[in-house]
Amino acid sequence: MNINPITIEEICGVNPPGVQYVNPGNNPNFVFTPDVNFEVIPLYDVAGNVINVNSWFECAHYVTGGWSNSLVVEYFEGDKFVFFTALSLSIIYLIYSKMSQKVIV
Amino acid sequence: MTSTRKKITVVLLLFVILMPFWIHNSTDTVEPQRITNEFIGYYQSNTCDISLLEVYAKNIGNNNNIYYSNNYYAGTECFGKVTGLDKVGDKFIVSIGTNTSLLFLIQSIIWLLVIFLITPKNIETISFKFSMLLLPLLFTFQHVAESRFYERLNIYYQNLDMELLNNYHLLGTFCIYLLIFIILNDLLTQREEILINYLPFAFLFVFTLGGMNINFFIIILSYFGLKNILKSEGNFIFNCMYVVFSFIWLASTTRDQNSFFDGDKLRGFINSSNTKLSLIFWIVVFFLLINGVHYLHRHSHINIAKLQTNFLVTGSLVFILGTLGSTSSLFNFLNSHIFGQNKRGISELSSIAGNTWRGFSASAESLGEFYGFVLALFVILYMKFKQPVTRFEYIMLGFTTLGLYRTNNFAVMASLLLLIVIFLLEKFVNNRRIKSMIYTLGIFFFFLGMYLIVNQLNYEYLSTQLLYEASLHSNFFTYTDNYGKSLQIETLFNEERIYYLINIIGGDSISSSLRTLSEIFYQNFNLPIVPNVVALISTTSLLINRSEMWGIFIAKYSPNTLEAMFGYGPNQMNGYLYNQKVRLDVPLDKITGLYLPHSSVLDILLFFGLIGLFTGAVFTIYTIFNKSENTDYKYLLVFLLINILKSDSMLYVNSVMLLALSFHLIRTNETIIYD
Numbered sequence: 001m002n003i004n005p006i007t008i009e010e011i012c013g014v015n016p017p018g019v020q021y022v023n024p025g026n027n028p029n030f031v032f033t034p035d036v037n038f039e040v041i042p043l044y045d046v047a048g049n050v051i052n053v054n055s056w057f058e059c060a061h062y063v064t065g066g067w068s069n070s071l072v073v074e075y076f077e078g079d080k081f082v083f084f085t086a087l088s089l090s091i092i093y094l095i096y097s098k099m100s101q102k103v104i105v
Numbered sequence: 106m107t108s109t110r111k112k113i114t115v116v117l118l119l120f121v122i123l124m125p126f127w128i129h130n131s132t133d134t135v136e137p138q139r140i141t142n143e144f145i146g147y148y149q150s151n152t153c154d155i156s157l158l159e160v161y162a163k164n165i166g167n168n169n170n171i172y173y174s175n176n177y178y179a180g181t182e183c184f185g186k187v188t189g190l191d192k193v194g195d196k197f198i199v200s201i202g203t204n205t206s207l208l209f210l211i212q213s214i215i216w217l218l219v220i221f222l223i224t225p226k227n228i229e230t231i232s233f234k235f236s237m238l239l240l241p242l243l244f245t246f247q248h249v250a251e252s253r254f255y256e257r258l259n260i261y262y263q264n265l266d267m268e269l270l271n272n273y274h275l276l277g278t279f280c281i282y283l284l285i286f287i288i289l290n291d292l293l294t295q296r297e298e299i300l301i302n303y304l305p306f307a308f309l310f311v312f313t314l315g316g317m318n319i320n321f322f323i324i325i326l327s328y329f330g331l332k333n334i335l336k337s338e339g340n341f342i343f344n345c346m347y348v349v350f351s352f353i354w355l356a357s358t359t360r361d362q363n364s365f366f367d368g369d370k371l372r373g374f375i376n377s378s379n380t381k382l383s384l385i386f387w388i389v390v391f392f393l394l395i396n397g398v399h400y401l402h403r404h405s406h407i408n409i410a411k412l413q414t415n416f417l418v419t420g421s422l423v424f425i426l427g428t429l430g431s432t433s434s435l436f437n438f439l440n441s442h443i444f445g446q447n448k449r450g451i452s453e454l455s456s457i458a459g460n461t462w463r464g465f466s467a468s469a470e471s472l473g474e475f476y477g478f479v480l481a482l483f484v485i486l487y488m489k490f491k492q493p494v495t496r497f498e499y500i501m502l503g504f505t506t507l508g509l510y511r512t513n514n515f516a517v518m519a520s521l522l523l524l525i526v527i528f529l530l531e532k533f534v535n536n537r538r539i540k541s542m543i544y545t546l547g548i549f550f551f552f553l554g555m556y557l558i559v560n561q562l563n564y565e566y567l568s569t570q571l572l573y574e575a576s577l578h579s580n581f582f583t584y585t586d587n588y589g590k591s592l593q594i595e596t597l598f599n600e601e602r603i604y605y606l607i608n609i610i611g612g613d614s615i616s617s618s619l620r621t622l623s624e625i626f627y628q629n630f631n632l633p634i635v636p637n638v639v640a641l642i643s644t645t646s647l648l649i650n651r652s653e654m655w656g657i658f659i660a661k662y663s664p665n666t667l668e669a670m671f672g673y674g675p676n677q678m679n680g681y682l683y684n685q686k687v688r689l690d691v692p693l694d695k696i697t698g699l700y701l702p703h704s705s706v707l708d709i710l711l712f713f714g715l716i717g718l719f720t721g722a723v724f725t726i727y728t729i730f731n732k733s734e735n736t737d738y739k740y741l742l743v744f745l746l747i748n749i750l751k752s753d754s755m756l757y758v759n760s761v762m763l764l765a766l767s768f769h770l771i772r773t774n775e776t777i778i779y780d
Contacts, residue, residue, distance in 0.1 A: 078181030079261035079273035082206040086280035093287055094233075101230055 011069045012041065012059035021060040032058040043067040111222060118218050122443055125211055126185040126201075129156040137163040140171055140190065140197050148190035148199070153183035157201050160187055161435050169197055172452060173438040176200045177258040177316035181207045201438065205259040205316030206274065210281050212314055212445060216321050217288050219310060223303055225295035233290050236335060240327055241282035243389060244319065248278055250382035251318055253365045258316040282324075289328050297329070301405040302412045304766055305419040307759035308466070308475050309426070313373035313447040320373035321445065322758045323390060326401075330393030333400035340399055346720070347395070350713070351388045354674040355381065357667045364683040369699045370448040370467040371678075374758050379679035391675035398765050405769070409777050413486055416479045417498060420505035423472070427464025427508075428454070440465065447757075462511040470752035471760045473514025474745060477521045478763060479505050481744050484525050485737050488532055490779040516649065520747045524740050558648070565601075568640030570647050572623060573598050574656025576606060577690040579615045587690050603627075616663035616685050649751050654703035660687045661700070662711070672714035681711050705755035728771055735777050738770035 008021070015021070016035070024030045034054035043051050043062050051067070053059040135154040138144040148155070157173065164171060176188045179202030189200040248255050249265055256262045263274040270276075293300070312321035333339050364379045376387045430437040430450035441449050448467035456462045457469075466472035483502065487494065494502075509517065534540050559567060573594070582590045597606040607615065607623040626639040646652040663685035664673070673680040681702075689696055702708055709718050725746065729739055745764055754760035770777070 076180060076182040077273075078204060079206065079263075079277055081181055082210060082261075083273045083277035083280055086210055086277055086284050090280060090284040090287055093284065097230065097287075097291060 008060045008063050011043075011063050012053075012056050015056055015060070019056055021057060021064070023064070024061070032061070041069060043069055114218055114221055118215060121211060121214050121218070122439070123158070125207075126157040126439075127159075128185060129159055130154065139167055140164050140169055140199065141167075142192070145190050145192060145197075148187055152188050153179075153186045153202065155187045156185050157187070157435075157438070160199060170195050171197045171199060171434050173199050173201050173434050175203045175315065175438075175441070177203055177205045177208070178260050179204050180260055184208075203315055203442070204261075205255075206261055206277055206281075208315045208442070209278070209317060212442065213281060213285050213321070215443060216310065216312060216445070217285070217292065220289075220292050220296070223296050223299070225292075226298045227295055229294060230291050231294050233287050234335075237286055237290065237328075237331065238283075240286050240324075240331060241279050243327070243386070244282045244324065245275060245279040247319065247383075247386050248275060250380065250386045251377050254318050254367070254377040257367075285324060286328060289325065293325065293328060297401070297404055298406045299408070301401060301766070301769070302408045303415060304762055305412065305416040305479075307762050308472070309419045309422050310444050311447060311467075311759060312445040314445060315442060318368055318372055318375070318377050320447075320758045322762065323374070323394060326397030327390060327393040328397070329400040330395070330397035333396040334393075336400075338400065338403065339396050343395065343399075344392075347392055350671055350717070351392075353667060353671045354384060354388065358671070358673055359665070359668070359680060359684065360384065361679075364679040366679050366682055368447075371701075371756050372447045373445075374447075374676060374756065376674070376677045376679065379677065379683075384674050384677065387675045387677065402765075402769050402772070405773075406775065407770070407773065407777050409486060410492075410779050413482060414498075416482060417501035417505060420476055420479045420508060421501040423465045423475075424504045424508040424511075427451070427466070430465065456511075456513070461513050464508070464511065468753070468757060469512045470514060470748075471754040471757050473509060473512035473517040474748045474752065474754055474760065475763065476505050476509035476512065477514070477517040477744065477748070478741060478767075480509065481521055481524060481741055485528065485740060486779065488528070489737055492779060514748075516748055516751060520744055524744050528737070528740050559644070562647075564640075567644040567647055568637065569598060569603060569626075569643065570652050571639065571643035571656055571659065572603055572607070572619070572626065574652050575616075575619045575622070575659035576603075576611075576656075578657045578660035578687055579611065579619060580686050580688050581606070581611060581615070583688075587688065590688070591690055614686070616660055616687075617669075618662040618664070619659050622659060651703055651751055654700070655707070657687075657689065657700045658702045658704075658707055660689075661685050662702075662707075664714075668714065670714045670716050672710065672712045672717055675712055677712060701753045701756065703753060704751055705749035705753060708753055708755045728768060733771045735771055735773065738767065738777075742767040742771060 009015075016037070032053075032055055035056060038055050038059075040052050040054055041059055043053055043059070045067050051062065053062055133154060135151045137155045137159040138147055140148075140160070176183075179188050181204045183202030184204050184207050186202050187199055188202045191198045191200070248262075252262075252264050256264070259274065261274045261277075263272045265272075265275075307322060313319075314321065360381055361379050366375065366377050368375050368377055376383050426436070426440060426444075427450055430440045431452060431454045434452070437450055437452055440446060444465075446465070446467065450465050451457060451463055454462075461469035463469035463472060466475075480502075486492070530540060530543060534543070576594050576598075577591055582593050585593070594606065597603065604623060604627045607619060611620070622639050626637060628637075642655075643652070646655045662681055664680070668680065689700070691698075702711065706718065709721060713721070725742075729742065733739070742764075745767055749755060749760075749764070755764070
């Protein structure tokens with residue numbers, strides 16, 4: 001997933017001097033080194049799972065993978081959808097009705 | 106032009122019907138699978154992804170027993186899609202999401218398009234009056250008044266606890282009603298004179314909104330009702346009487362917050378709650394309904410040829426679609442949405458309860474009456490106008506007769522035959538002597554038959570059977586089980602200690618109606634020749650196979666004096682269903698079943714009391730015996746009256762409208778001609 005560097009910066013903060021994010025690839029032995037100066041940030045995925053990241057690099061890695069610092073539960077607001085659909089249809093019909101009356105006159 | 110308009114409407118209709126059950130994400134990896142044991146888990150974990158038509162297409166030729174059931178409590182994103190799969194016995198039940206709010210919108214659009222298909226009488230339109238806003242407000246109020254009904258069936262349900270401007274459920278409901286009434290205002294104004302000729306279709310388009318306790322016909326009639334009131338055309342005496350009744354219902358009858366009736370097959374035309382708010386809603390709606398019928402009675406023009414054709418077409422379509430629904434699970438599912446069935450059609454071709462086949466309808470009895478009415482009307486019109494019968498009409502008659510045969514409604518068949526014979530006698534036998542001889546013979550054989558039955562079955566047994574059945578289902582001898590109870594009751598009846606059983610042992614624990622009937626049965630005075638009224642009802646109930654059902658009614662019906670005189674209120678059954686504690690003497694698997702009174706007279710008694718029943722009876726007798734230009738149609742009214750005595754048809758909107766039509770045919774001032 002391609003994530004804008006600005007988004008990483010918004011969530012993880014400015015990268016510490018000398019640290020750049022490079023994808024570690026599929027190396028199973030890769031270990032994230034904790035940064036004592038880094039304030040732990042909780043991140044969430046779309047399913048609501050949570051993880052605490054201990055370094056800017058680790059944070060950037062998860063953000064690149066689609067994790068975020070806010071729990072966003074996306075659900076379809078059906079009641080609003082029905083309301084606005086019915087409202088729109090009513091307005092459209094009223095306009096159509098007015099126009100067709102004028103045509104008849 | 107008209108033809109093009111109709112073609113476009115039909116295409117639109119097909120689109121609105123099928124699209125919601127077809128839409129799916131074709132780019133996802135979730136594919137429909139054959140419904141078998143191994144894919145139950147697959148469908149349970151992949152919810153709201155696979156559409157109904159996808160599943161159906163994938164399972165063409167699958168011999169497993171598949172049934173598509175509704176899931177009203179699903180979100181709009183799951184509409185028309187599989188929300189689960191379960192196996193009960195050998196039946197796979199596929200749950201399809203049909204969110205109540207969205208279904209309300211979709212069904213309303215479908216039915217408005219159906220009304221649009223009726224060619225208008227004029228192109229006049231009137232602007233939507235501000236006062237008409239009362240109607241959407243009234244019907245939205247039902248969602249607050251019957252909150253227990255709606256909160257079970259709509260995931261978005263919000264009561265007034267939520268701030269109104271954020272309550273999108275109520276706002277959405279109001280907007281849909283507003284849309285309906287704005288469009289109806291145009292559609293009905295242009296068609297109000299001819300709408301009556303399409304009334305037969307009420308048995309095809311039942312119009313009960315899915316997941317809701319309202320029927321679209323009530324919405325339509327309320328529109329006419331308000332129009333009647335705004336034009337000050339209402340019947341003054343009726344309206345005054347209704348105000349008095351309403352005041353008594355609101356002020357004096359027993360209400361509670363707890364009882365709840367889910368409506369079952371009466372959904373759409375029954376009060377689900379017993380609160381004051383729900384009572385107010387149904388009082389106003391019923392008032393509008395009667396005024397609506399009155400308005401249509403004054404403004405309608407009957408085209409009897411059209412009416413007859415529509416009856417035959419409906420009779421045939423109901424039978425054909427009922428059969429299709431019984432053989433195809435998809436049709437069975439779609440029928441319920443397109444036609445607004447208040448109960449799903451029967452899912453197999455074999456009969457239920459050992460004999461009847463209700464097919465498309467919620468009630469085999471009311472459908473049988475409809476078929477009988479169609480045949481009776483056909484005979485009357487044929488004899489009256491001598492119009493040649495086309496081949497198409499013969500075919501439709503065949504379907505209608507087959508439909509009547511399958512409902513196995515003996516009462517309809519017998520009364521139909523009897524009335525046709527009397528009609529033909531009146532029409533073709535001009536010699537008064539021969540006529541009176543035939544009638545005398547008929548009456549003689551009737552009484553002879555009665556005499557033989559009474560002699561064979563024993564008068565004691567016939568006259569007390571109703572009290573016996575009522576006692577069996579009452580809460581007697583609580584220390585023993587049903588078998589022990591029935592033995593003790595039987596012993597006391599055999600010893601003729603019925604009064605002792607009901608009034609001393611029963612005391613206050615039994616229904617007031619059972620106590621009253623036993624007092625009438627054991628009255629101190631005896632008029633010679635005149636039979637005891639309880640004995641007469643008991644004998645009748647036994648002869649028409651209603652003693653058990655009427656017995657249950659008596660065991661359950663326990664009104665106070667005011668409720669007995671004025672009823673519980675329009676379409677209010679909770680007082681009857683839950684107020685009186687009973688112990689039904691029926692098999693265990695049937696103990697939780699819905700036991701309706703099985704007589705429309707008793708239904709009217711429940712809702713409007715003895716005074717309401719008496720008023721209705723006077724009006725009916727007056728209609729039958731008053732001179733009319735259209736005497737022949739009185740046979741239709743008598744036919745329906747005979748049959749609704751033993752059926753609950755007055756609890757269904759379409760049957761009520763059929764009865765109203767038969768009154769209209771007699772009372773209309775216009776001379777009905779065949780053109």
